[in-house]
Amino acid sequence: xxxxxxxxxxxxxxxxxxxxxxxxxxxxxxxxxxxxxxxxxxxxxxxxxxxxxxxxxxxxxxxxxxxxxxxxxxxxxxxxxxxxxxxxxxxxxxxxxxxxxxxxxxxxxxxxxxxxxxxxxxxxxxxxxxxxxxxxxxxxxxxxxxxxxxxxxxxxxxxxxxxxxxxxxxxxxxxxxxxxxxxxxxxxxxxxxxxxxxxxxxxxxxxxxxxxxxxxxxxxxxxxxxxxxxxxxxxxxxxxxxxxxxxxxxxxxxxxxxxxxxxxxxxxxxxxxxxxxxxxxxxxxxxxxxxxxxxxxxxxxxxxxxxxxxxxxxxxxxxxxxxxxxxxxxxxxxxxxxxxxxxxxxxxxxxxxxxxxxxxxxxxxxxxxxxxxxxxx
Amino acid sequence: xxxxxxxxxxxxxxxxxxxxxxxxxxxxxxxxxxxxxxxxxxxxxxxxxxxxxxxxxxxxxxxxxxxxxxxxxxxxxxxxxxxxxxxxxxxxxxxxxxxxxxxxxxxxxxxxxxxxxxxxxxxxxxxxxxxxxxxxxxxxxxxxxxxxxxxxxxxxxxxxxxxxxxxxxxxxxxxxxxxxxxxxxxxxxxxxxxxxxxxxxxxxxxxxxxxxxxxxxxxxxxxxxxxxx
Numbered sequence: 001x002x003x004x005x006x007x008x009x010x011x012x013x014x015x016x017x018x019x020x021x022x023x024x025x026x027x028x029x030x031x032x033x034x035x036x037x038x039x040x041x042x043x044x045x046x047x048x049x050x051x052x053x054x055x056x057x058x059x060x061x062x063x064x065x066x067x068x069x070x071x072x073x074x075x076x077x078x079x080x081x082x083x084x085x086x087x088x089x090x091x092x093x094x095x096x097x098x099x100x101x102x103x104x105x106x107x108x109x110x111x112x113x114x115x116x117x118x119x120x121x122x123x124x125x126x127x128x129x130x131x132x133x134x135x136x137x138x139x140x141x142x143x144x145x146x147x148x149x150x151x152x153x154x155x156x157x158x159x160x161x162x163x164x165x166x167x168x169x170x171x172x173x174x175x176x177x178x179x180x181x182x183x184x185x186x187x188x189x190x191x192x193x194x195x196x197x198x199x200x201x202x203x204x205x206x207x208x209x210x211x212x213x214x215x216x217x218x219x220x221x222x223x224x225x226x227x228x229x230x231x232x233x234x235x236x237x238x239x240x241x242x243x244x245x246x247x248x249x250x251x252x253x254x255x256x257x258x259x260x261x262x263x264x265x266x267x268x269x270x271x272x273x274x275x276x277x278x279x280x281x282x283x284x285x286x287x288x289x290x291x292x293x294x295x296x297x298x299x300x301x302x303x304x305x306x307x308x309x310x311x312x313x314x315x316x317x318x319x320x321x322x323x324x325x326x327x328x329x330x331x332x333x334x335x336x337x338x339x340x341x342x343x344x345x346x347x348x349x350x351x352x353x354x355x356x357x358x359x360x361x362x363x364x365x366x367x368x369x370x371x372x373x374x375x376x377x
Numbered sequence: 378x379x380x381x382x383x384x385x386x387x388x389x390x391x392x393x394x395x396x397x398x399x400x401x402x403x404x405x406x407x408x409x410x411x412x413x414x415x416x417x418x419x420x421x422x423x424x425x426x427x428x429x430x431x432x433x434x435x436x437x438x439x440x441x442x443x444x445x446x447x448x449x450x451x452x453x454x455x456x457x458x459x460x461x462x463x464x465x466x467x468x469x470x471x472x473x474x475x476x477x478x479x480x481x482x483x484x485x486x487x488x489x490x491x492x493x494x495x496x497x498x499x500x501x502x503x504x505x506x507x508x509x510x511x512x513x514x515x516x517x518x519x520x521x522x523x524x525x526x527x528x529x530x531x532x533x534x535x536x537x538x539x540x541x542x543x544x545x546x547x548x549x550x551x552x553x554x555x556x557x558x559x560x561x562x563x564x565x566x567x568x569x570x571x572x573x574x575x576x577x578x579x580x581x582x583x584x585x586x587x588x589x590x591x592x593x594x595x596x597x598x599x600x601x602x603x604x605x606x
Contacts, residue, residue, distance in 0.1 A: 002524075108380070155567075159568065224540070224543075224544045225540060225544050225547075234529075235530075235549075238529075238530065244426040244427065245426050246432060247421055247426070247430055247432055248424075248426040248427075248428075248429040248430055248431070248432060248433070248435040249418070249429065249431040249432030249433075249435075250420070250422065250426055250429070251415055251417055253418070253419050258421075259421075267417070268416075268417060268419075272550060274549075275548065275549035275550040275552075275553055276549075277529075277549075278506060289550065301548075301550060304546055304548040304549070304550060305547040305548045306547055306550070306551065307548070307550070310548070310550040310551065310554075316415065316416070317415060317416075317552060317554075317557065318551075318553075318554050320554075320558075329554065329558045330415070330416065330557075330561075331555045331559070333558070333560075333561030333564065333565075335544075336561060336565055337564055337565055337568060340565050340569060341568060341570050342570045344568065344569065347488075347490070347572075347576075348572070348576075350490045351490060351576060351579070351580060353490075354490035354491070354492050354493070355490065355493060355495075355580050356493070357493040358493055358495060358580055359579065359580060362582045363379065366382055366582075368380070
């Protein structure tokens with residue numbers, strides 16, 4: 001590869017064949033991804049054609065305040081081609097976690113991608129960006145995360161915000177958010193941003209989003225807050241296999257009771273499935289092996305904004321802000337109703353004292369009326 | 378002593394009365410089912426899930442009552458523009474200095490119980506009107522948050538109108554929390570409301586309680602002429 005000229009890149013298919021995959025493996029992969037994307041069967045041909053004719057998409061993958069669970073999830077998605085074709089050295093021009101280069105070489109690789117493919121590369125961001133203290137809380141190669149993001153975003157075709165960190169700040173943005181951790185969409189304006197929340201997002205979902213961008217040359221259809229509709233339009237609750245127990249009103253009361261053994265609904269022990277939009281119930285995790293609810297633990301709502309402050313995880317009702325960790329709306333409401341009842345009792349007694357004259361005159365007037373009626377009889 | 382002569386005044390028109398009682402019924406249903414949805418009863422049962430559906434029915438009643446509540450609310454807003462002067466929206470929204478003055482009078486006389494004084498209003502007194510204005514805001518909050526929560530599980534055009542709401546709150550859990558807290562506003566409101574109806578009936582003796590039945594209140598002849606002037 002000549003370093004001066006823009007390299008002629010092989011197609012995805014060519015790269016795969018070179019890596020030793022058969023055409024059969026390749027077709028399995030395109031079929032699987034089409035299914036995950038919810039495409040009709042003609043979509044398989046579209047994806048196949050796109051990956052056979054298009055040269056690979058230049059990708060810059062930045063890591064800021066994060067734990068790399070997104071990358072880990074991605075390389076463990078169910079088909080090995082996902083990791084090989086998209087995340088391996090073939091596709092990634094720059095990613096701190098997996099690239100071979102380091103130090104100045106790595107910085108040079110990133111800049112080369114930015115200057116060789118302006119307006120063409122996809123910027124993937126994993127992690128939130130701390131903005132407090134002039135961004136000093138996260139610096140790479142002597143530059144702050146804010147500056148790196150702005151520089152990389154300027155020439156990007158689109159931005160993919162991987163995981164809850166990049167989408168909504170995740171745990172590091174929990175109150176009091178000491179570093180000013182900020183999600184990507186609040187820092188970058190005027191670029192299409194795909195939010196793929198989750199801690200981490202499901203590997204197949206990540207692969208599906210990237211393949212969609214490659215195949216159709218545009219970003220997938222997004223919902224109102226920027227998540228791909230194909231994966232985030234339904235709540236975990238809607239596709240949960242324990243849903244019939246919910247409708248039947250059969251709930252686990254505690255994790256060690258008989259109901260838990262029977263696999264009843266985890267709603268009362270804090271499952272956030274009814275308020276969480278994700279594909280866990282359908283796609284599941286680790287090659288479709290399981291997902292939290294299937295393993296007997298409620299959903300914690302990791303793909304939802306603010307899930308860390310909407311706890312506790314093991315109670316249905318969130319804590320009431322400003323009243324201590326154990327206060328729920330029901331406790332406060334009950335107290336308010338009690339105070340109201342006491343106030344009314346006091347007011348009723350007060351009324352009989354303070355309005356005595358008026359009340360007495362009504363009573364007298366009423367009695368005299370009644371008496372007159374008796375006389376007339 | 379002199380006996381009072383009372384004049385009959387038609388205060389609450391039939392649509393207002395129907396609105397009131399339908400509203401009372403559905404709010405009770407919504408609070409009970411809503412509370413159960415938030416904190417379901419622990420039922421120990423050996424029945425298979427396929428044989429029972431009680432939680433589904435509780436939710437169904439909640440959604441059905443919510444539809445009635447919503448349309449009833451819309452109707453009341455409409456009636457605030459076409460109904461009689463006691464139903465008019467101006468009874469609820471503080472628009473003049475006199476409105477605030479009357480509110481203050483009611484607070485002194487009826488809340489802090491000024492000795493042997495009465496505040497005699499024919500329709501809503503200003504403070505009651507303003508509290509109803511707050512309940513209308515609470516109605517709107519419940520319609521918006523409830524509709525927003527419901528939108529994700531429905532294909533109907535009406536719930537779809539509320540699909541933007543979760544985006545405003547950022548997540549459904551917060552939305553749910555707001556919906557839940559507002560329920561307590563209704564519970565506290567209902568306690569005070571029913572008590573104050575008793576209070577006015579007892580202290581003023583003008584048929585406050587029955588007025589929501591027949592629509593009539595009974596005004597003392599001299600007060601009647603004072604209002605007329």
